[in-house]
Amino acid sequence: MKRWGILLCVCLISAGSVSALQAAEEYDLVIYGGTSAGVIAAVQAKKMGKSVIVVGPDVHLGGLSAGGLGYTDSGRKEAIGGLSRDFYHRVWKHYQDDSAWKWEPKKPFKSQGPEEQAAKLPAMWVFEPHVAEKIYEDYVKEFNIPVVRNEYLDRKSGVTKDGDRITSIKMLSGKTYAGKMFIDATYEGDLMAAAGVKYHVGREANSVYGETFNGVQTEAPRHGHHFKMQISPYVIPGDPKSGLLPRISTEPPGEPGAGDHRVQAYCYRMCLTNKDENRVAFPKPAGYDPKQYELLVRVLETGWREAFNKFDAIPNAKTDTNNHGPFSFDNIGYNYDYPEASYERRKEILAEHTTYQQGLLYFLANDPRVPQDVRDKMSKWGLPKDEFQDNGNWSHQIYVREARRMKGVYVMTQDDCQDRIATPNSVGMGSYNMDSHNTQRYVTPEGFVQNEGDVQERLAKSYEIAYGSITPKAGEVANLLVPVCCSSSHIAYGSIRMEPVFMILGQSAATAAAMAIDKQLPVQSVPYDELAAQLKKDGQVLELEDPDAAALKKISGVVVDDEYAEYVGEWSTSSSIQPFIGPGYRHDGNQNKGTSTAKFSAKLKPGRYDVRIAYVPNRTRASNVPVTIEHAGGKTSQKVDERAPIPSGEIDASLGIFEFGDTGAVTVSNAGTDNFVVVDLVRFVPVD
Known part of the structure; x- marks a missing residue:
């Protein structure tokens, strides 16, 4: 039995x-x-x-x-x-x-x-x-x-x-x-x-893959999402003993280019509307704490008024509203453990992000410390009644800009994105900026608040x-x-x-x-x-000839576009003023004079070349840009007036004719310059 x-x-x-x-x-x-x-x-x-x-x-x-x-x-x-x-x-x-x-x-x-x-x-x-x-x-x-x-x-x-x-x-x-x-x-x-x-x-050190925009970016070119003004991070301005304001890290930022555990900030991409018939006033979230936004008050007191610069229009009087500026909708530093966190911990992180972001909207629309002109403008906006109706008209998906990244058969790097190497076996294409949002907000050695991690490098x-x-x-x-x-x-x-x-x-x-x-x-x-x-x-695009690159190939001589220059210091990409050659140009922001250089190097056949430079002339340009040409006879320095128009019928201006061996270089500096310094292209044209 x-x-x-x-x-x-x-x-x-x-x-x-x-x-x-x-x-x-x-x-x-x-x-x-x-x-x-x-x-x-x-x-x-x-x-x-x-x-x-x-x-x-x-x-x-x-x-x-x-x-x-x-x-x-x-x-x-x-x-x-x-x-x-x-x-x-x-x-x-x-x-x-x-x-x-x-x-x-x-x-x-x-x-x-x-x-x-x-x-x-x-x-x-x-x-x-x-x-x-x-x-x-x-x-x-x-x-x-x-x-x-x-x-x-x-x-x-x-x-x-x-x-x-x-x-x-x-x-x-x-x-x-x-x-x-x-x-x-x-x-x-x-x-x-x-x-x-x-x-x-997190971020790898620049040395891991031979990059320049990975790792800590305290000395890298910045976008507009940093503090351009000097603002005290302390509860009592200028008094470290009073403690830090909320949402500022007590940790040092790390060495430039070093890897760390930090993850770029998340936010909800908010759909807003100013159509009264479809608008819900910004709710006051549970746990709302106006003290969390004291740093923003100090930013606004400097006269900063860019809070509405990323209210991008979508159909039906609505926006896709994103982070913009030194203190905005990115919840900097509050997501580091999200990628590997438990489901319960992730829910806590999402709730904290929601409270922060909804609280910020409510604060801007209602708090008397916010300048009246900002409050009046923000109060006209709200959440659309016909979006996210099962979630209080609030997005159900946070912007996880980055979490885990696989270490696979092939690792895509900065060189791939900048098309400096041949990427094998294409299964699709990318073309957007190398775009990292800030990863931390810290106190500088001088005692001011600053953001770190934001990179907007145009491709x-x-x-x-x-x-x-x-x-x-x-x-x-x-x-x-x-x-x-x-x-x-x-x-x-x-x-x-x-x-x-x-x-x-x-x-x-x-x-x-x-x-x-x-x-x-x-x-x-x-x-x-x-x-x-x-x-x-099935219609996938696996390779694409770039029209700007094709146009550059048609220009005579040995052409070095600004994309391929070697940069020291802070340079920003732009395409706002025309005409320029290729996809855009770079400028020094009219700041940090004496710290920025751009070197255009070329491999040449020995001989005489007319060295030419393109710089996008404008009245806001510097009149005294130092330029050094390295040639067979040594170095020749001169100054270029970038306000001066390019000669009629030409795309660039001549720096003179020089004898070269198998290499040549032109270095542009912003030392002592009286306005914006621009670099677009350098060309070495053989002289018969």
């Missing part, structure tokens, strides 16, 4: 195990994360005849594209193809209908220009959040894609592997999904990490993104692709991390996954030539 009882027990356990295995839903491709990349990857898988499911914590599809980022950060539109382009084409189609314009007359936003209307697949690049979400929902209905929402991966024991292959993933609810291939489409990289893939959080051309950057290293995981938390240095990710690019990489990842299934190969071994052929067939 005892024997039969044991057998019965064994049979029941076996039956339960079989039942559990049968309960695991099986698909060709399991996508974790309902972001824009996740949805697009699912569509591509379906188009290639594969079964697919999207499962993840998202309740709303589309991630940040449906979460408030309606003023698309895109760079060159020609670099956006495939299903990513199709998404923006669907946006365009939506706004062609007069009924789509409820709160304002139909208007031609700048992204609806003649070049887009004439395009093979016309697109619109600005849109309302609910319109984006509907398009993603339309995708899953059109392609019959199952979506399981509000399901969180069991990050401790939810990934089952057989050798280096994931066989299934389990949610905290116990639901299990088996697949031949997996894609991590989350902003955090949770599946990637749980599967044992190596990754990085001269589009660049390729390597297939190896979305695949783990061989031996880690053979059937996982990572299009969002891809393999990249911090500063290169600052350019890659744009929603159009995530959709591009999502499509490419799904294509590679389908081919790996058909060929029974690990993702690292998918034949690139066949992958590229399929991607091109």
Whole structure:
């Protein structure tokens, strides 16, 4: 009898195990994360005849594209193809209908220009959040894609592997999904990490990949999001004993170029409106503390009035409102542990960000310490009644600008983004600035407050993104692709991390996954030539000749554009004043005189050359710019009046004819100059 009882027990356990295995839903491709990349990857898988499911914590599809980022950060539109382009084409189609314009007359936003209307697949690049979400929902209905929402991966024991292959993933609810291939489409990289893939959080030192804009940036060129004015960080101005104001770090910033654990700031990309019929006044959030904004009061007292400079217009009298200035909507320093935090801790971080940002809006609109002109203007804005209706009209997706970054087969770096090296095996393109928001707010040695980490480095051309950057290293995981938390240095990710690019990489990842299934190969071994052929067939743009680069090639002589100069000190990129050569020019900001140089070096054939310089003349330019030419006979120095017009019919001005060996150089300095110093191009023209 005892024997039969044991057998019965064994049979029941076996039956339960079989039942559990049968309960695991099986698909060709399991996508974790309902972001824009996740949805697009699912569509591509379906188009290639594969079964697919999207499962993840998202309740709303589309991630940040449906979460408030309606003023698309895109760079060159020609670099956006495939299903990513199709998404923006669907946006365009939506706004062609007069009924789509409820709160304002139909208007031609700048992204609806003649070049887009004439395009093979016309697109619109600005849109309302609910319109984006509907398009993603339309995708899953059109392609019959199952979506399981509000399901969180069991990050401790939810990934089952057989050798280096994931066989299934389990949610905290116990639901299990088996697949031949997996894609991590989350902003955090949770599946990637749980599967044992190596990754990085924070900034690498510049020395790791031979970069200049990674690591601590206390001495790097800054954008407008730093303190241009000298403001005391102390409760009693000038008195360190009184303690620091809120939201200022007590830690030193670190050595320039050094790596650290810090993560660039997050914020909610807010959708606001000034249309009274659709406006909800800014709420006073629970936990509101006006003392958190004392530093902003001091900024406003200096006369600063740029608070509204990033209220970018989207249809129907709404905005995509982003961070701008030294104290704004970026919650600097409050997200360092988010990438690897528990779900509970992440909720706390999100709540703190919401309180901070909603409190800042309420403060600007209501606090008597805010100048009246700012309060009056802010009070006209509010949250739109017809957006995020299940979340108090507040975005459901914070802008996770950066979290984990995979250490994959290929690491994208600054050299790739600046197109200084040949990037292998392109599966898509990027072209946006190398864009890092601030990572910390600290006290300078002089006793003033300053922000650190912001880099806005304009790129001269589009660049390729390597297939190896979305695949783990061989031996880690053979059937996982990572299009969002891809393999990249911090500063290169600052350019890659744009929603159009995530959709591009999502499509490419799904294509590679389908081919790996058909060929029974690990993702690292998918034949690139066949992958590229399929991607091109499906409309992806894998390479693109840059018109600025093509124009530079047509200029005679040995041309050194400002993109390729060696810089010391602070230089900013610009394209605001024309005419210039190439994609833009650089200037010294008319500050820090005597600390900035730009050296234009060239390899030459020995001989005589007319050395010429282009500088974008204007009345705001310096009249006494020091220029030094290094030639075979030594060095010759002279001064250039950059107010003077370029000779008629020419693109640059001559510095004289010199004899050269196999190299030459021209160095421009801002020492002792009386206004803005500009560098655009140096040219060495052979003299017969």
